[in-house]
Amino acid sequence: MKQIDGGVTAASGFLAAGAAAGIKYHDKTRKDMALVYSKVPAKVAGTFTTNVVKAAPVKRDIHIIKTEETIQAVVINSGIANTCTSKEGELLNEEMAGYTAKQLNLPIEKVLTASTGVIGCQLPIDRVKLGIEKLVPLLEDTKEAGKMAAESIITTDTYKKECAVELEIEGKRVVIGGMAKGSGMIHPNMATMISIVTTDCNISKEMLQKAASADIEDSFHMISVDRDTSTNDTFLLLANGMAENSYIDEEGTAFKAFCEGLRLVTKTLAKLMAQDGEGATKLLEVEVVHAGTKEEAKVLAKSVITSNLVKTAVFGSDANWGRILCALGYAGIEFNPETIELYIQGDGKSLKLYENGMATGYSEKEATEILSANKVHVMADMKMGKEKATAWGCDLSYDYVKINGDYRS
Amino acid sequence: MKQIDGGVTAASGFLAAGAAAGIKYHDKTRKDMALVYSKVPAKVAGTFTTNVVKAAPVKRDIHIIKTEETIQAVVINSGIANTCTSKEGELLNEEMAGYTAKQLNLPIEKVLTASTGVIGCQLPIDRVKLGIEKLVPLLEDTKEAGKMAAESIITTDTYKKECAVELEIEGKRVVIGGMAKGSGMIHPNMATMISIVTTDCNISKEMLQKAASADIEDSFHMISVDRDTSTNDTFLLLANGMAENSYIDEEGTAFKAFCEGLRLVTKTLAKLMAQDGEGATKLLEVEVVHAGTKEEAKVLAKSVITSNLVKTAVFGSDANWGRILCALGYAGIEFNPETIELYIQGDGKSLKLYENGMATGYSEKEATEILSANKVHVMADMKMGKEKATAWGCDLSYDYVKINGDYRS
Known part of the structure; x- marks a missing residue:
């Protein structure tokens, strides 16, 4: 296993993009939307905040992960958290997913959403839609595109957070890469703020969830900036199988190797989040x-x-x-x-x-x-x-x- | 029941003093030792920090409250907490109690101690002894003396904290008065930083402890400055019986009236501590x-x-x-x-x-x-x-x- 350059686009078949939609920031050129897309349906696992108060995207993602085997895209905005926004917030979140699905020619349930930012404001859906229209043509599988996505999800963070590793599973090269945003309201209690990790590993949904749930215990669960568990904590793990390793559907050497690779990615992202806590100097x-x-x-x-x-x-x-x-x-x-x-x-x-x-x-x-x-x-x-x-x-x-x-x- | 001026000397038979012993502060004229004394033996109750790491005076006070029915004096220093000071710290604390007992002609087990300040330094016992020699002749039952004591126990507090009430129990005037120090490392989890409350109420040790333990649940336990539970939390309640009300040794109207009076004193002190939390503006x-x-x-x-x-x-x-x-x-x-x-x-x-x-x-x-x-x-x-x-x-x-x-x- 070795660490390589890159983030969410490091693994085969994953594309990403970042763009400025002018959702909230004074500086309307600041990137505030990101899109992650897999060329083929990807198995999905996730862990989410244990806060009783949950953001609209968190509630929808939890439901989809329970009912769907695979998804194909994740659309994310920063600036507004879409939390404490009641039914209206849920409808706007649904609209954000639906519009992304339409642009990508996907069924709506293949698109997950994540939001981060101020609690209590409604999403300006027209700007979000324009953002989605910008994002789709920008989708690329390059390092640069992954970097753009990582830059677009940060709020008070001072730098983007990315990490990727490659490992060998039974002769096949498998890559795991991810991005995260952190900074404030960080005291993960089921997941972290927002982190999307993608892999081309060929693995069952069940084993993917098992890996995600076990992994956070020693990575995202072991960081804290201010002891405040966010309402939007979301950790998504997507696996599209394009590495063509022999299918992992049980514990064993291959699963162990995958977990070790995942651990390196999430631990690196977790430490980057702690180091870049709001106002942190150390x-x-x-x-x-x-x-x-x-x-x-x-x-x-x-x-x-x-x-x-x-x-x-x-x-x-x-x-x-x-x-x-x-x-x-x-x-x-x-x-x-x-x-x-x-x-x-x-x-x-x-x-x-x-x-x-x-x-x-x-x-x-x-x-x-x-x-x-x-x-x-x-x-x-x-x-x-x-x-x-x-x-x-x-x-x-x-x-x-x-x-x-x-x-x- | 009504609130009156004063603090630890408000109740009959209680004397207090404050003095500068030069224990720690750069300003050697700053008062840093206090003494509270009852003319007659006083029943004693107390609650203490639940922190595994306990200051030497806390360990000794817990033992004495378990074994003694009454005590007659409490000597307190600020500047040094006498915590994480091992056997040497325990011996120095014993010496502080013993020297106070000698000056007051009391058996050593009639003297409790409390310390607050920096963790990990040993007490400069010679200066502490000189402080005790200063304190004893200053003992008075005046408001001014109570104020001196309250001023001597503060550390980063910006003002002294006192409160007193008078109430009537079966025709007799009963007074409860106290002082406290707070400011930092405030997240009481069995008691508060340091608070000494005195009363002339005639009450059994058992009922006094019952009142103290119940009281803190809605007063000192409900404040927090920084979520850090101190190693030195000490709440002492002394009752010398000089109000000559009929002896309270069971629940009933008289006990209830006493508890209400105590609640007003401790709640007022608790709020003063929260308001004066380190750096607080509100x-x-x-x-x-x-x-x-x-x-x-x-x-x-x-x-x-x-x-x-x-x-x-x-x-x-x-x-x-x-x-x-x-x-x-x-x-x-x-x-x-x-x-x-x-x-x-x-x-x-x-x-x-x-x-x-x-x-x-x-x-x-x-x-x-x-x-x-x-x-x-x-x-x-x-x-x-x-x-x-x-x-x-x-x-x-x-x-x-x-x-x-x-x-x-």
């Missing part, structure tokens, strides 16, 4: 080792990455390790504070901050240097068992407050 | 009405006050109600987003923002005016049942990041 990576169970390791790691006090200390490059210990302590997991150890790592340096129930004699200067790196790694050794987990988040800066104090204007 | 009050159960109402209200996205929107006076709905939605409680209603209230005005699954046609200008008030009230009508709850928090501002990005320097 990626915060928290690794919990020697926990009693895998679940406990995850809960502990997530408790630390979501603590506002830890996040502000990391922003200030302040080795206030007491806050890390405090966040471990309120995670709801029993442990002995007298035996655990805490380390920080950054820029290739490592420093033990805490052992035997108290601070080590570490140098504050050295700690501040490590915490000034743009990727800060915290390791907590729980001394309890054999399990470990890693979670990714970011620091909490003035810019998070600035961005969110007046997001809608 | 008090955020979230009321959930017509919930199915009381517990559900509480969980929903707390989900909204702890959302960073809601808090930053309130800071920016931005009526981004979708974030409120989103926070209700991920609270883990089932409800119908199509039927609930959302209101905001401030400066005597009220505005309905959401009903029938979508935005009302409210005026953004009016909404911004309401949200610019220094106390913002959000009401969510769940249309499910008869229960309600209120939670208190604050906005998330640049100053929260500033204060916590470099708290230790």
Whole structure:
């Protein structure tokens, strides 16, 4: 398996496009719609937000994934989330799918939708339709087209997020590639904000869903920007079979290889999302080792990455390790504070901050240097068992407050 | 029952003092130690943090409250939390209690301790002892002395927090008064940061603990500044019986009256803590009405006050109600987003923002005016049942990041 350039168009038979439809942004030349298309029907799997409040596209996608074996296109807009928009929002979403289907000569149920942006506004459907008309002729299987699509789905993100890998399954080259948007309202609890991953792998719908559901547990579920689980979380995985590997319809070596490839793509996208959290200046990576169970390791790691006090200390490059210990302590997991150890790592340096129930004699200067790196790694050794987990988040800066104090204007 | 001036010295027989011991702050004249003393032994009740990581004074207080019927003094320092300080920290805490006991001619087990401030530093015990020597001769039963004590326990708080009430129990005047410190690392999960409440009520230890444990559920447990449950949460309730009301050792009218008085004191202190959260410019009050159960109402209200996205929107006076709905939605409680209603209230005005699954046609200008008030009230009508709850928090501002990005320097 190796990482390659590209995103949603990396796998055979997938086309994409991005365009500016003028849906919401002041800058009407800003790209805000994307289309992903498979030349042949693609098996589809997905995971979605657990928020009780669900966007119109989320509700429709959930229904289609339950009833359809394959789909062929996904149309996405940014700027407006189409959430809390009641029946009218559902009808507009249906219209967005229907108009895309018409332009692509597909039945409406072969088109999924996704929206991201401000909650509570209705979609300006005329502009959306003009956007769709722009997108269809732009569809291409090039890297550039995948990049355009990735750029079109971002909101407060500062850069596009793409990743692709190639692997060999029984002599055939299989490619998995994807894109994601993140930034704010990120605390996945079934999926992530919006991520579309495509593959030419020949695999059954059942195994595809199994791979998607298992995968998110260690990727999208392990990131948080602000502990707010979005109403629009959508992770779609499309497989069109064009790699012509022998059909995967059960567990085994081939399925395992596919899952490993998928994991690399989603983990990379997840980390990119954490690193580009709203206002973030640093990626915060928290690794919990020697926990009693895998679940406990995850809960502990997530408790630390979501603590506002830890996040502000990391922003200030302040080795206030007491806050890390405090966040471990309120995670709801029993442990002995007298035996655990805490380390920080950054820029290739490592420093033990805490052992035997108290601070080590570490140098504050050295700690501040490590915490000034743009990727800060915290390791907590729980001394309890054999399990470990890693979670990714970011620091909490003035810019998070600035961005969110007046997001809608 | 009526609210009166004063704090921990309002009830008969309670003395207090505050002094500068130079424990931690650059400004060595800043008061950082307080002493509360009862002329006669006082029944004692308490609730403490549920954080696995507990401060040395918390561990000792929990033990004493289990084994002693009465205590007579509480000595408190700010600046250093005496948490994550291992055996050495426990010995220093014991020394702080012992030295106070010696100066007051009390057995050591009649003295409780509390600490608040930076985690991980050892107490400078010589300075603490000099502080105790200063405090003892300053002990007075005046309002001024209570105020000095309240000022001495604050850290990043911007003002002292006191409240007192008087009530009549079977013809006798009973007074309950208290002080608290809050500001950061506030997400009580068994108690609050540090609050000492004193009363001259004549009541059994058992009923006192019952009152304390029930009380916090609707007061200290319903506030949050940053979702970080502190390692030092301590709520102590002292009753010295000097009001000479007939002994309360069972439920009934007298106990109920006492609980109501206590509730007014603790709720007032809790709201003061929320309003003075680190960097806060506004008090955020979230009321959930017509919930199915009381517990559900509480969980929903707390989900909204702890959302960073809601808090930053309130800071920016931005009526981004979708974030409120989103926070209700991920609270883990089932409800119908199509039927609930959302209101905001401030400066005597009220505005309905959401009903029938979508935005009302409210005026953004009016909404911004309401949200610019220094106390913002959000009401969510769940249309499910008869229960309600209120939670208190604050906005998330640049100053929260500033204060916590470099708290230790």
